Amino acid sequence: MRVDIEHLDAHRGGRPVVADVSLSVPSGTVLGLLGPNGSGKSTLLRAVSGVAAPSSGRVRFDGTDVASLSRKEIALRVAVMAQEHSEEFEIPVLDMVLLGRIPHGHGFGRDSARDIAFAQDALARVGAAHLAHRSFSALSGGERQRVLFARALAQDTPVLVLDEPTNHLDIAHQLELLDLVRATDKTVVVALHDLNLAARSCDGIGVLVDGRLTAAGPPDEVLHTDLIRSAFDVASTAVAHPDSGRRHFIFDARSSARHHEGTPSEPSISAPEGVTLP
Numbered sequence: 001m002r003v004d005i006e007h008l009d010a011h012r013g014g015r016p017v018v019a020d021v022s023l024s025v026p027s028g029t030v031l032g033l034l035g036p037n038g039s040g041k042s043t044l045l046r047a048v049s050g051v052a053a054p055s056s057g058r059v060r061f062d063g064t065d066v067a068s069l070s071r072k073e074i075a076l077r078v079a080v081m082a083q084e085h086s087e088e089f090e091i092p093v094l095d096m097v098l099l100g101r102i103p104h105g106h107g108f109g110r111d112s113a114r115d116i117a118f119a120q121d122a123l124a125r126v127g128a129a130h131l132a133h134r135s136f137s138a139l140s141g142g143e144r145q146r147v148l149f150a151r152a153l154a155q156d157t158p159v160l161v162l163d164e165p166t167n168h169l170d171i172a173h174q175l176e177l178l179d180l181v182r183a184t185d186k187t188v189v190v191a192l193h194d195l196n197l198a199a200r201s202c203d204g205i206g207v208l209v210d211g212r213l214t215a216a217g218p219p220d221e222v223l224h225t226d227l228i229r230s231a232f233d234v235a236s237t238a239v240a241h242p243d244s245g246r247r248h249f250i251f252d253a254r255s256s257a258r259h260h261e262g263t264p265s266e267p268s269i270s271a272p273e274g275v276t277l278p
């Protein structure tokens, strides 16, 4: 399912925080949203997932304006893994994942065998089958993240909206989750903070600064040392991975701090011998 964001403005607490963002996410691709803290990533994701209406502009799923859809129609199209969530759900993990099946139900009633199979499969895919009968509130932060990702998968939607889904995850589980994201045929919009993981895992990157989209395109075109300096105020060095040749960033210092120390503000790009930077 294609996702189009058109001239979107959004407010938070009565204040404009996202301004005139337009982005298209082709069906089955992964768009990574990057940007400093407070730049508007979560606010944009709330609009994309229909949680909060934009103040102007629109979001379309395969051409249909999200604003014209009912809550249930939205929930059948997009599953959301939000950044903030209550920690004190005293419910078994399997029941938490089964909440993802609600849009597929026909009113209140027992979970069908099909729903339970979906939920168990989703837990197995995130490596959390062994947690099925634990209480959600008794899990670690990383375990909760994986269960919430399983709930989003169990919702079985063509679109996934993920707000910093790798929070709390150890590096193995970060890679595993992003590999799962890549392996689905879903259209994914994901906010991330790790630029190297984003470059590795996303088909496209959009960079928000102060609520405005300052760059968008394939990772290799968007992510470079100048962009990292202007968007994040960080001096970095790009190196090529010795095996894949993929560009990787080493973060050196805040650019302003580096500038004050009198070191050159223009970072060099270096590649191991015999490796050409992409």
Ligand SMILES: Nc1ncnc2c1ncn2[C@@H]1O[C@H](COP(=O)(O)OP(=O)(O)OP(=O)(O)O)[C@@H](O)[C@H]1O
Binding pocket: 012, 013, 014, 017, 035, 036, 037, 038, 039, 040, 041, 042, 043, 044
């Ligand atoms: N509930 C709220 N009420 C008022 N202002 C808010 C609220 N939530 C966020 N904001 C403000 O909106 C702006 C954008 O916040 P948002 O959470 O979208 O940024 P973000 O890029 O996701 O940040 P982070 O990387 O820190 O998660 C910030 O200035 C923030 O302080």
